[in-house]
Amino acid sequence: MTTTHEFWLAGRRASGEAAFEVRHPHDDSLVAKVSVPTDAQVEEAVAAAAAAVPVFAATPAHQRAGALDHVARRLAERTEEIARLITAENGKPIKWARGEVGRAVSVFRWAAEEARRTNGETLRLDTDPGGTGRYAIVRRFPRGAVLGIAPFNFPLNLVAHKVAPAIAVGAPIILKPAPATPLSALVLGEILAETDLPAGSWSVLPVENAKMPALVQDTRLPVISFTGSDKVGYQIMDSVPRKHVTLELGGNAAAVVLADWNSEADLDWAAGRIALFANYQGGQSCISVQRVIADASVYDRLVEKVVAKVGAQVTGDPSDEATDVGPLVDRKAAERVESWVEDAVAKGAKVLTGGSRDGAAYAPTVLAELPADAILATAEVFGPVLSLHRVEGTEEAFAAVNDSAFGLQAGVFTHDVQTAFRAHRELEVGGVVIGDAPSYRADQMPYGGVKDSGVGREGVRYAMDDFTFEKVLVLTGLDL
Template identity: 40%
Template sequence: MRTHLTGQKMFFAGKWVNSEQIIEVRNPQDNSIIDVVPAATAEDMLNCVKEAEEGAEIAAAMPVHERIKVINGAADHIEQHSGKYARTIALESSKTIREAKKEVGRAIQTLRISAEEARRINGETIPFDQSPGSENRIGYFYRFPIGIIGAITPFNDPLNLVAHKIGPAIASGNAIIVKPATVTPLSALLLAEAFSLAGLPAKVLSVITGHGREIGDALVTHPAVRMITFTGGLEAGEDISRKAGLKKISMELGSNSPVIVLEDADLEEAVDSSVSGAFWAAGQNCLSVQRIYIQESVFESFKTQFVERTGEYIVGDKLSELTDMGPLITEKEAMRVEQLIEEAVSRGAVVLTGGERTGAFYSPTVLTDVPENCTIAKEEVFGPVVLLYAVADLDEAIALSNNVNYGLQAGIFTKNIDLAHKAIAKLDVGGIMVNDSSDYRIDAMPFGGVKNSGLGREGIKFSIQEMTEPKVVCFKLSSH
């Protein structure tokens, strides 16, 4: 099946351009080609940065009301063509059509919030007379755009995570170059189309498609690019950090998210929330529930309900409204998950349900008795797998939750406010969801983690802080 998309060209400094080499975009469900996009070269990227240098000046000079108008115009366009955007997400990614529709709604909201935050980039007055000898000085600081931002985005939210880069960048008066995931470039190109039709000046935005090994270094290392914002894996993030040089870096690098279920929890609510959190987008989600620590007194009941609910999940055609879960992004990724589970089983883990692969599909899988020395217990699985553990109490759950090199978000289910606050204080993560799974986020909140889960925070207001710098202004007044 082919779709008729402008994705056959890349958005180069406001123009739609081709390239001699192409990349085939395939549907992970059946590996069919759904479109082709240009495979840009390093030279293309260098030329794009050169154009963006002028774009940064144009963006900085845009009045706030124009930024607001353009961002809202892009949101309007997506809203008016939401079906097209959802279908594109569902075709090129792992998401079902229901999941894709929700992502489109979130992307619209991300842009609306970006437009609102554009009017709230404020400074403060500074009381210089707090320092003796400065009684005749007054001043303030304001925030100014840093210039060119390089954004590298993942496949798992091919529209909304790109919106999280572009929206705040334009709201804060920057130029931005987006390098979308090689396997899911079409949604990013549709987003560029929305901004182009909304009247964004040329050279402010580029979406350059290509292989990371070919164009990534040219973007990351270029001295004119003053910030890299990256969402992806730890290994790639570490590589970018080594190469980027003296520039701002914002990274969200994934997790191995824990959920704690105490004996006073509403088990039905905990099961439903955690099953959804574990298997949304086939588990390819940085907030995905991976480890669940259940107090011993309710472990058997929770396990039974969790396995039963997991077994009800419908896996199949992404475009069917009845489907709960689609394939992983590639068969190679499904094979990787399969190998992780085989390693765990070889060391004593028990498969309670699932554990079967068909091509790129991997059935929702629940494991128990997983030894701590297994890779799947320590690293991000990024697949539809969840591990159940029985614990004596909250203290043991917190200790085990913290015993990994990640710390993005966690969830805890309890009716005891004292225990909830203890978890809030002791869990080493960037966000804690009380009576919800780790897989909860709104686009306005500060989002990010600690340890190997990344650097800095996203969420529109907080991204804008990262994408701007304060400039101090001080007037020395005449003594007359």
């Protein structure tokens, strides 16, 4: 008999009147049932969060930092348990799931450190005659309660990137995990319940997507942090123009291999990193490699290496230690990827490896000669598919990167420091990675995009800034 998991309402366990199933993407087996909060329970959670705003903001830094330290420590202690839960609900290979738990540990550790060292700044105002005897103290205060809406692809770490910064600044948060992958967030709730955070400062509500608009519109939640599709993200932003909305949306990340990256060792490294990060997480990462843009002088050698290394990716049961690429989150997602590849082939693309589906799994796939009118040329595939593109020179390569509605991150394989700075200046993305794939992310660095890839930044301190506003205190009559 499968136990129904309770949710977390204002810091305590609760259950609703209905439940939904969570199934394993690999074999569709039943993993768990999850209780769904009623409308009355959602209202209770929102009211509790609103009431907690002044209380939580006034908590001392050591209390918030101590709670964050506790979460980091307990996540580390429960790594294997939580990693296997991630694999069961998400289909992520176990080795990547363990890495995700490790990253979440770091996020909470960073948040604890930032909570302790966030001191504001001071300004002397007597730089002009009218400011004689005046001194300013600038501190940041929470904008109010946060609605955090998390996606399925990193069901723990992207939850951490919403919860940890909110706790660090003393902003109550209502977390809505993705319906496909709520279990990691519910375990995080277990750990949060072990702390002394104020009642109402956090809730984990696995509400149905149909109920999300009401939460989005609720004026008691003035901050929204959303990670997911660009379509849904901008619908949210457009529907609440007076709220502070941060959006971490999609991409179709490019890896650029320039002419100076031309030794066998160089190309082996680039091909290995491209193959790995086009397919890790089943390609279900916003910064997964989708486009490879290579200078004509290295293109043919690089293609041969990329195809070989993609073909060597081990697919299969995600609980197997050897598996590199597991299933997508569900069969529907794999069928969509399949249809997009079929569209590309029908329009002239060539499949160099892969191109087949088995249930919810899609084989790691490499395409060449992708036509500009194929869906894959412009949309985010969110699957294990990459395309190869030949260009002549750096200018054409950078123009190809920028020829996209998205702009999250790009990787540039070059040894030239001048080219590295040029890439930083010219590429229309939120992050440029030199000498590696675009998929690198350190959880303390600012992370986010431009154009259709979103607004605002994740990365603990940068999210803390988004959740707060500056308030100035001016002292008068001082002998400075």
